[in-house]
Amino acid sequence: MTKNSLLKIENLSSGYGSTIIVNNFSFEVNKGEILAITGSNGMGKTTLMKTIMGLLEAREGKISFKEEDITNSSPDYRSKSGIGYVPQGREIFSALTVEQNIMLPVYTRKKMSFNVNDKLEEIYSLFPILKEKRSANGSSLSGGQQQQLAIARALIFDPEIIILDEPAEGIQPSIVSFIGKILTDLSKNLKKTFIVVEQNISLISQLNSDCILVEKGILTKKLKSSEINTVEKARNLLSLHN
Amino acid sequence: MVFLFNIFYQLGDSLAFLLLAAIGLAVIFGMMKIINLAHGEFITVGAYGTVVSGKVLNLPLPIAMAFGVLVTVIFGLILEKFIIRYLYGRPLDSVVATWGISLIVSQSFLVIFGPSYEGLQTPMGNFQLGEFSYSEYRIFLIFFALFLLSLLYYLFMKTSFGTLARATIENPSISSSMGVDVKSVYTATFAIGAGLAGVTGALYAPTMTIVPSIGQAFIVSAFITVVTAGASPFVGLVPAAAFLGTVQTSVTFFYKSTIGLIAILCAVILIIRYLPNGFSGLILKTRSK
Numbered sequence: 001m002t003k004n005s006l007l008k009i010e011n012l013s014s015g016y017g018s019t020i021i022v023n024n025f026s027f028e029v030n031k032g033e034i035l036a037i038t039g040s041n042g043m044g045k046t047t048l049m050k051t052i053m054g055l056l057e058a059r060e061g062k063i064s065f066k067e068e069d070i071t072n073s074s075p076d077y078r079s080k081s082g083i084g085y086v087p088q089g090r091e092i093f094s095a096l097t098v099e100q101n102i103m104l105p106v107y108t109r110k111k112m113s114f115n116v117n118d119k120l121e122e123i124y125s126l127f128p129i130l131k132e133k134r135s136a137n138g139s140s141l142s143g144g145q146q147q148q149l150a151i152a153r154a155l156i157f158d159p160e161i162i163i164l165d166e167p168a169e170g171i172q173p174s175i176v177s178f179i180g181k182i183l184t185d186l187s188k189n190l191k192k193t194f195i196v197v198e199q200n201i202s203l204i205s206q207l208n209s210d211c212i213l214v215e216k217g218i219l220t221k222k223l224k225s226s227e228i229n230t231v232e233k234a235r236n237l238l239s240l241h242n
Numbered sequence: 243m244v245f246l247f248n249i250f251y252q253l254g255d256s257l258a259f260l261l262l263a264a265i266g267l268a269v270i271f272g273m274m275k276i277i278n279l280a281h282g283e284f285i286t287v288g289a290y291g292t293v294v295s296g297k298v299l300n301l302p303l304p305i306a307m308a309f310g311v312l313v314t315v316i317f318g319l320i321l322e323k324f325i326i327r328y329l330y331g332r333p334l335d336s337v338v339a340t341w342g343i344s345l346i347v348s349q350s351f352l353v354i355f356g357p358s359y360e361g362l363q364t365p366m367g368n369f370q371l372g373e374f375s376y377s378e379y380r381i382f383l384i385f386f387a388l389f390l391l392s393l394l395y396y397l398f399m400k401t402s403f404g405t406l407a408r409a410t411i412e413n414p415s416i417s418s419s420m421g422v423d424v425k426s427v428y429t430a431t432f433a434i435g436a437g438l439a440g441v442t443g444a445l446y447a448p449t450m451t452i453v454p455s456i457g458q459a460f461i462v463s464a465f466i467t468v469v470t471a472g473a474s475p476f477v478g479l480v481p482a483a484a485f486l487g488t489v490q491t492s493v494t495f496f497y498k499s500t501i502g503l504i505a506i507l508c509a510v511i512l513i514i515r516y517l518p519n520g521f522s523g524l525i526l527k528t529r530s531k
C-alpha cells in the first residue's frame with residue numbers, strides 16, 4: 001500500500017439482486033487529492049459510490065479507509081470515520097430547515113474535535129446564500145442552492161474525504177464553476193480529499209485532477225490531470241455520449 | 243355565564259380526550275407511518291400499570307401513573323425489538339401484525355385480570371356552578387393535554403433528537419450515510435410514541451371502568467384525529483382536535499352522543515375530501531405564503 005493512500009478500493013464488485021453492476025473495480029485516492037470519475041448514464045458510477053458508502057453491500061473485494069478494512073461496516077460508521085457524502089440528486093431533507101440539514105451530521109456525533117459554531121460560520125461564509133436562508137425549509141431552495149446545502153452538510157463535520165455524485169447535474173454554469181472553485185480551494189488550502197463523480201466536462205477540466213472512466217461497471221481508462229485540463233482535451237478523451 | 247362555561251367545559255373535555263387519544267399515535271402512525279391497530283392496547287397497558295401498581299403496591303397516584311407509563315415504554319421497546327422493527331416501510335404488514343398484537347394483549351389482560359378490575363378514585367374534587375357540577379381533574383386534563391402537546395412539538399421540531407428523528411423517517415439510508423444510527427433512532431421514537439399512549443392510559447385510568455377493552459374506547463378517536471391533523475402531526479393535532487371536538491360537542495349538545503360520533507366521522511370524510519393534507523397541510527401552506 002502506498003504510504004499516503006487514504007481510500008483504497010480493491011477488486012470491488014456489487015449490484016442489485018442477482019445483477020452485478022460494479023465489476024472488479026480497483027483504485028485508490030491519496031490525501032489532498034481530487035479524483036474525478038466519469039462515464040455515461042447507467043454505467044454504474046452511483047452504484048460504486050453507494051457501495052463505498054455502505055448503502056449497498058460489496059459482493060466481492062475490499063474497501064480500506066485510513067488503512068482500516070471497512071468493507072462490511074455500516075454507513076453511519078463510515079460517516080463517523082470521516083467519509084462525507086453528497087449524493088446524486090442532493091437528497092436534501094425537505095422536512096428540515098436549511099440549518100437543521102447542515103447540522104444533522106453533528107447531532108449524530110457525541111463530541112467534535114473543533115468548535116461547531118465556528119465551523120458553521122466558516123461554511124456560511126463559503127455559501128452566503130445558505131446563511132440568508134438558514135431558517136427556510138430545505139425543500140424551498142432552488143437546485144443550485146440545494147447542491148450548496150448538500151455540500152455544506154458534508155463539510156460540517158470536517159471529513160477527511162468527501163464523495164460527490166454529479167454535483168453539476170441540472171445546475172446553471174455559473175454555480176457549477178463556483179462549486180468547482182470551492183472544491184479546488186479546499187483541496188489546495190486545506191488538503192481536503194475529494195472523489196467527484198461527474199459528466200460535466202467543464203467541471204472535470206476545472207478540477208484539474210486525475211480521472212477514471214467507467215463503462216458498464218468496469219474501469220476502462222485512467223487519465224492524468226495534464227491530459228484533460230482543458231475542455232477540448234477532456235471532450236476528446238472522455239468521449240461521453242452527452 | 244354558567245351556560246357559556248358549561249359549553250367550554252364540554253368542549254375542553256372533548257378536546258382533551260381527542261388530543262390524549264391521538265398523541266402516541268401521532269408519533270407512531272403520524273410520523274413513523276406504522277398503522278398501529280394495537281394503539282388502544284398500549285393505552286390499556288398504561289391504565290392497568292397505573293391501577294394495578296396503585297392498588298397492589300399502594301403507590302400514590304402520580305407515582306402509580308409514572309409506573310404505568312414506564313411499563314408501557316418497556317412493553318413498546320420489547321414489541322419494537324421483536325416485531326415492529328421488521329415492519330418499517332411495510333404499512334400493510336404492520337396492519338396485520340399490530341392487529342394480532344392487539345388481540346393477544348387484550349385476551350391476556352382478560353385471562354390475567356379478569357373481566358374487570360377495581361378502579362381508582364378520580365383525584366381532585368368537584369365544584370358547583372349553577373345547577374351543574376364539574377370535575378377539577380377533567381379541567382386539569384385539558385391543560386395537561388395542551389402542555390404535553392407543546393412539549394412534543396418542542397421535542398420533535400426544535401431539539402437535535404427531533405431533527406434526527408424527522409430526517410431518519412424522511413430518508414433512512416441518506417440519514418445513515420450522514421452518521422445517523424437509524425435503528426436506535428427508530429427504537430427511541432417508537433418508545434416515545436408508546437410512552438405517550440401509556441400517559442393517556444395512566445391519565446384516564448382513574449376516570450374509567452378498568453376492563454381489558456379499555457383501550458378500544460380511544461382507538462377510533464385517535465385515528466380520526468391523526469388523519470385530520472395531516473402529514474405534520476404536531477402542527478395539525480390541536481386544530482384537528484379543536485375542530486372535531488367542536489363538531490362532536492355541538493352535535494351531542496343538540497342530539498345524542500352516538501350521533502356525535504357519526505357527525506365526527508362525516509366531518510372527517512369532508513376533511514379528507516377537501517383538505518387531503520389535513521390541518522397541518524393547510525397551516526403550512528398559509529404560513530409559506
Ligand SMILES: Nc1ncnc2c1ncn2[C@@H]1O[C@H](COP(=O)(O)OP(=O)(O)OP(=O)(O)O)[C@@H](O)[C@H]1O
Nearest residue numbers: 016021039040041042043044045046047048088166
Ligand atoms: N435500485 C436499483 N435496482 C436495480 N437496478 C438499479 C438500481 N439502481 C440502478 N440500477 C441499475 O444499475 C445500473 C447502474 O446505475 P447507476 O445509477 O449506478 O449508474 P450511473 O453511472 O450513476 O448513472 P447516472 O449517470 O445516470 O447517474 C443501471 O443499469 C441501473 O438501471
Ligand SMILES: [Mg+2]
Nearest residue numbers: 045046047088
Ligand atoms: Mg449516478
